[in-house]
Amino acid sequence: MSTVVEVESVIIGSGFAGLGAGVELLRRGARDFVILEQASRVGGVWRDNVYPGCACDVRVHLYSFSFFPNPDWSHTYARQDELLAYLERTATTFGLTPHLRFGRKVVEARWSEADAKWLVRCDNGETYRARFLVAGLGGLSRPALPDVPGLSSFAGPVFHSARWDHAVPLAGKRVGVIGTGASAIQFVPPLVEVAKQVLVFQRTPAWIIPRRDKPIAGWVRALFRAAPFVQQALRWLIYWLHEARVPAFTTSTWLMGLASRLARKHLERQVPDPTLRQKLAPAYAMGCKRVLISDDFYPAVSKPSCEVITTAIARVVEGGVETTDGVVHPCDVLVFGTGFQVTDVVGALEIVGRGGRRLAEVWRDGAKAWFGTAVHGFPNLFLMTGPNTGLGHSSMVFMIEAQLAFVGKAIDIVTNTGARWWEVRDDAEARFNEHLARKLPKTIWLSGCRSWYLDERGQNVTLWPGFTFTFRAGLSRFDKRQHHLEGVSA
Ligand code: NAP
Numbered sequence: 024m025s026t027v028v029e030v031e032s033v034i035i036g037s038g039f040a041g042l043g044a045g046v047e048l049l050r051r052g053a054r055d056f057v058i059l060e061q062a063s064r065v066g067g068v069w070r071d072n073v074y075p076g077c078a079c080d081v082r083v084h085l086y087s088f089s090f091f092p093n094p095d096w097s098h099t100y101a102r103q104d105e106l107l108a109y110l111e112r113t114a115t116t117f118g119l120t121p122h123l124r125f126g127r128k129v130v131e132a133r134w135s136e137a138d139a140k141w142l143v144r145c146d147n148g149e150t151y152r153a154r155f156l157v158a159g160l161g162g163l164s165r166p167a168l169p170d171v172p173g174l175s176s177f178a179g180p181v182f183h184s185a186r187w188d189h190a191v192p193l194a195g196k197r198v199g200v201i202g203t204g205a206s207a208i209q210f211v212p213p214l215v216e217v218a219k220q221v222l223v224f225q226r227t228p229a230w231i232i233p234r235r236d237k238p239i240a241g242w243v244r245a246l247f248r249a250a251p252f253v254q255q256a257l258r259w260l261i262y263w264l265h266e267a268r269v270p271a272f273t274t275s276t277w278l279m280g281l282a283s284r285l286a287r288k289h290l291e292r293q294v295p296d297p298t299l300r301q302k303l304a305p306a307y308a309m310g311c312k313r314v315l316i317s318d319d320f321y322p323a324v325s326k327p328s329c330e331v332i333t334t335a336i337a338r339v340v341e342g343g344v345e346t347t348d349g350v351v352h353p354c355d356v357l358v359f360g361t362g363f364q365v366t367d368v369v370g371a372l373e374i375v376g377r378g379g380r381r382l383a384e385v386w387r388d389g390a391k392a393w394f395g396t397a398v399h400g401f402p403n404l405f406l407m408t409g410p411n412t413g414l415g416h417s418s419m420v421f422m423i424e425a426q427l428a429f430v431g432k433a434i435d436i437v438t439n440t441g442a443r444w445w446e447v448r449d450d451a452e453a454r455f456n457e458h459l460a461r462k463l464p465k466t467i468w469l470s471g472c473r474s475w476y477l478d479e480r481g482q483n484v485t486l487w488p489g490f491t492f493t494f495r496a497g498l499s500r501f502d503k504r505q506h507h508l509e510g511v512s513a
Pocket of ligand 1: 078079080081163169170184201202203204205206207209224225226227312313336360361362363473474475
């Protein structure tokens with residue numbers, strides 16, 4: 024039997040975005056909200072990705088909440104378990120635990136005109152009726168498993184990097200790895216350590232630069248504890264170092280030429296074998312796909328127990344992978360490091376706004392929003408990490424915090440003005456997207472490679488083409504000319 028639970032706000036997801044939204048609501052004095060999470064614990068991608076070697080590829084002093092500094096990070100790039108523990112601590116420290124509802128997969132959110140509320144339906148039969156809806160679904164939450172012919176005929180275990188099956192023994196096995204993206208370059212080195220043989224099926228080589236990860240010394244952590252402003256200063260230093268990279272991606276892409284020399288040197292230094300080096304050398308502009316950081320991927324694939332196969336996969340057969348040259352590469356286990364369904368922003372979740380308009384329909388020609396946060400016709404809905412909020416150069420946590428400040432402000436304004444609801448104005452959203460459309464063609468991401476940044480029409484619906492401080496500035500004010508408050512005279 025279905026039940027309806029009345030709340031002021033519903034937050035979907037308990038990753039950085041969902042938990043951050045909870046903290047923002049509490050900070051503004053709101054108490055009547057729930058965080059709906061389909062899994063049984065918080066953490067988002069840091070709960071789901073448990074593959075060996077999983078770690079953050081942005082320096083952790085920036086890849087963490089500004090309002091919740093952790094002086095005890097162990098390394099420059101935090102490991103998955105540390106990030107998961109940090110998110111769990113965020114939930115407990117800020118008092119989010121009573122708001123969390125686990126095992127609730129949201130299947131539909133429908134705007135009810137009659138009472139100006141969202142009806143948020145979960146797959147367990149529960150429905151939440153809420154004034155505000157914050158969707159922290161995460162762009163990298165739904166694994167992409169390519170439809171390789173013959174996959175079902177494979178005799179051994181098959182899994183995706185984001186659903187790593189630790190019950191499958193890999194020691195002494197021949198493991199086929201499909202993909203060489205950010206996830207694969209992290210799990211291939213530890214895999215090479217345990218497996219008898221690792222066959223890496225590479226479709227496109229990645230640009231890889233040195234990672235230079237280091238343990239953070241005890242005295243440095245003690246300093247961060249004793250003098251938090253030092254850690255704060257480090258955060259800002261890292262922030263500005265990252266922002267300095269923006270022109271190379273957006274307006275002055277020739278600068279990438281300089282950076283690519285560093286990457287080429289890294290490859291030359293770490294891969295002595297010229298044949299392998301050639302296989303690993305990218306032939307597209309650096310930055311077009313995500314630039315990866317690693318100090319151990321090249322040494323790992325240089326080991327005799329690892330082979331990089333660049334001939335395209337034709338099919339999977341019972342005993343392995345057959346490439347288009349007719350060679351069957353025997354494998355006992357297959358691991359897909361093939362990324363996520365990113366451009367289909369809301370995935371299987373049906374969102375229906377005013378006048379019964381489906382978000383999927385509004386976005387049939389590509390996902391668009393105002394600052395990746397609001398869509399005209401979808402009142403009181405906040406999309407976290409929505410279209411064109413992704414980054415190729417810095418920390419998503421910064422973008423999330425910029426969005427959160429707007430979410431809190433908008434909710435306060437709707438509440439305090441007595442508005443029936445709020446939505447972004449049509450013309451403001453259109454102007455914003457025209458601005459993006461002018462900027463995006465000049466970026467390196469549209470320089471001719473195929474990447475998950477682009478949707479099937481070749482449009483970049485994922486990345487923010489500018490400095491992150493301009494994104495934050497755009498969301499820092501609630502400009503009445505850009506927003507409509509129903510029932511409040513302008
Ligand atoms: P990804 O970057 O999308 O890489 C997927 C890989 O699979 C690519 O090498 C791709 O080749 C290959 N591939 C996809 N479909 C294929 C097919 N049908 N046949 C053969 N190869 C195929 O995915 P990811 O490595 O999981 O990373 C996704 C994103 O997650 C990253 O870009 C990053 O933003 C994030 N991430 C972050 C961290 C972190 O440390 N913070 C770690 C992991 C991931 P092509 O290049 O030819 O398409």
